[in-house]
């Protein structure tokens with residue numbers, strides 16, 4: 211079956227009791243048991259819920275993985291994946307990630323004895339050089355939030371597997387696939403071990419739910435993640451599971467439109483005299499354009515551009531009328547944000563500057579409104595500079 215068919219049908223058979231075509235929202239905390247230990251496979255809703263299970267089957271199929279676990283947010287999913295590790299383990303991380311991911315690693319998990327090395331993973335050799343005897347995980351985001359750098363998933367996976375053999379240390383490659391969604395990029399097919407998502411973004415797609423998920427093939431890690439999902443309890447609610455499932459049904463058509471609009475807006479911004487620099491992997495001027503074409507089947511709707519100063523960024527962000535100033539991304543409506551003070555405020559200022567997350571940087575989540583309207587809105591805000 212092809213992508214759209216899987217999106218609409220995987221995990222979503224008509225309800226066995228009523229025939230309901232839309233998987234019901236099983237809004238229950240517990241399930242009646244016939245006698246001690248005799249039940250229908252559902253005991254308590256933190257442990258199992260049919261709506262969440264349907265979504266997990268759906269997302270596993272979309273990423274081409276065997277197992278999926280859904281969590282209360284993208285951060286909860288990432289945190290759960292990190293619990294596969296133990297004190298003393300070392301993690302190699304791409305130096306640009308969502309600021310909240312860096313914050314979790316640097317401000318929380320470091321205190322539990324995990325060691326982190328941040329490397330410029332655009333260069334696979336930098337990942338290779340950072341390996342040592344206790345490296346148990348490589349965590350990358352591609353494209354990165356917000357400067358749209360790419361990591362060659364296949365190359366880093368090859369390095370991770372080679373080191374796994376030489377140190378017999380079981381390092382895993384984890385890829386945050388939030389920006390592309392499985393419609394444009396499937397890391398497991400490129401030999402990554404675990405995919406994580408903030409389902410809050412493209413998978414849900416309508417800015418009305420916060421959630422996360424991880425998808426993987428390894429049975430041992432899957433058991434451990436299912437265990438932590440139940441033991442720590444950061445589960446996705448039935449209502450949110452249903453919302454994300456409704457979102458994935460239209461993922462293909464939405465992503466095609468995000469991609470079409472993303473390309474048009476990027477082209478427009480790249481020619482605008484008030485824009486100093488633009489970050490979009492679908493432009494030939496992007497230094498990793500060839501890699502983008504190779505490992506992704508589209509470029510999506512995320513881009514950032516440099517206005518030159520905090521004051522100019524402020525005027526653009528306050529000058530737009532159609533685009534909304536706000537955190538988050540991947541919804542049908544266009545959003546603009548200021549990474550330096552919003553999503554990446556927890557990254558130290560000198561590190562932000564080094565990465566290109568300047569005070570003049572504006573990020574756009576290009577929605578699926580008519581592209582002419584989005585462009586006209588950005589044009590009038592830019593022309594006020």
Ligand code: P1T
Pocket residue numbers: 283284285286308310311351355386388389407408409410420421422537538539553
């Ligand atoms: O917000 P939450 O569902 O917990 O997801 C965290 C997260 C994980 N990974 C990536 C790549 C993300 O972009 C995010 C969340 N990002 C934003 C809220 C943002 O505006 O960039």
